[in-house]
Amino acid sequence: MKIDTLPSFDEVVKSLHQKKRTKHLLFGNGFSMAYDPKIFSYNALSTFIDDSKNELLITLFSIINTKNFELIMQQLDNFAEIAKVFSNDPELVQKIEKASLTLKNSLIEAVKELHPEHVFIIPEEKSQCCHSYLNDFLSNEGKVFSTNYDLLPYWVLMRNDSKIAIDGFGRELENPEEIIIGKDAEFSELRWGKYKEKQNVYYLHGALPIFDTGIDIVKEEYDSHHYILQKIHERMENKEYPIFVTAGSAKEKLNHIMHNKYLSFCYDELCKIEGSLVTFGFNFGEYDSHIIDAINKSAHYGARGGNKLHSVYIGVFSDENLEYIESIKSKFMCKVNLYNARTAKIWQ
Structure with missing residues (x-):
């Protein structure tokens, strides 16, 4: 087919x-x-990491030889679990977990930075x-x-x-008691939950x-x-x-x-x-x-x-x-x- x-x-x-x-x-x-595709592909995200000059992340991408963030994060998670079994050095596990957190935060940063600036x-x-x-x-x-x-x-x-x-997001009335005595209504930021039944x-x-x-x-x-x-x-x-x-x-x-x-x-x-x-x-x-x-x-x-x-x-x-x-x-x-x-x- x-x-x-x-x-x-x-x-x-x-x-x-x-x-x-x-x-x-x-x-x-x-x-x-x-x-x-120039913005929203793994290639674009990994290029952003390369350009960030973060030596740790660049090395990780090179060693594992992939542009797939999920695969690298999975490898780090596995490595951390193995290190807990075979190493008595708590600093090694902490270093691996820190690298994983750095990668996750860099992914968020990459998506934000590569994103079109505004809706128009x-x-x-x-x-x-x-x-x-x-x-x-x-x-x-x-x-x-x-x-x-x-x-x-x-x-x-x-x-x-x-x-x-x-x-599912909406505004909650923050001062219902004060409205009774004539004050203006005050509303919250957009919170999830108010309209979740209609989501x-x-x-x-x-x-x-x-x-x-x-x-x-x-x-x-x-x-x-x-x-x-x-x-x-x-x-x-x-x-x-x-x-x-x-x-x-x-x-x-x-x-x-x-x-x-x-x-x-x-x-x-x-x-x-x-x-x-x-x-x-x-x-x-x-x-x-x-x-x-x-x-x-x-x-x-x-x-x-x-x-x-x-x-x-x-x-x-x-x-x-x-x-x-x-x-x-x-x-x-x-x-x-x-x-x-x-x-x-x-x-x-």
Whole structure:
């Protein structure tokens, strides 16, 4: 089988519409690379590390001979566990753990620095096209799940003034008692939770504008003086970091997810979708088995009293990619269909 023989994205959508099947979207880094591969690829991120002149990280990339952050972080985690067994030197373990933390923080910094400066960098026609793509899922009771860290989907939905995209964040009234005596209402920053029951946009691995204060999950926003990236930069200067799932293995990713109330909620929602799931730019690699597990839980949701996930439509970009997905189809507990992802006109 060759990629050119696969159904197109439009054919998939038409088929699901005819079946009256609710469709959801899961997208990964391919979504952002389709906008600009020079910014949102592992090559771009590793080049940023090279240019940072951080000798430790440059050496790590060279020794392990990869541009894959997940693989390097997994190797560091493994090395730390081995060192605990074979070394009596606590400083060695601390040095390894420090290197892992440095790499994770550098990944966040790289995403921020390489990112377009503000929402209006995205050409209007691209923004409208992407909004139409996302809106086709959201307007038909579907949910959108992202494993990306960047601002692109947030920007697109905001710029097009989407009325139906709900990420769960809202403002809480801070002084209800004072309003009674005639004082002006005071509202909190954007906190997650107020609209979570209506939420239909989920950042499974966190994202640049989402921060955990220790008490609340908050979303950074624009004001009249600063672009959002400037405000994110200010937080990071104060040693506050966005919620990013930067672990190497799927097990460690899931552990991170389960220890954060926002991430665990998003993951649980993926575990109980019904209908069909369409994926784009998500390769279901060896570090993504927790996502396959969530899909399989959705496939069994009907047995727990709900309507189950019937099928997943996986977008493939090349014959090699197609061959890989064919080799892992048995891992899914629902029907797996493939389509030609090159036909999905997300940005054009």
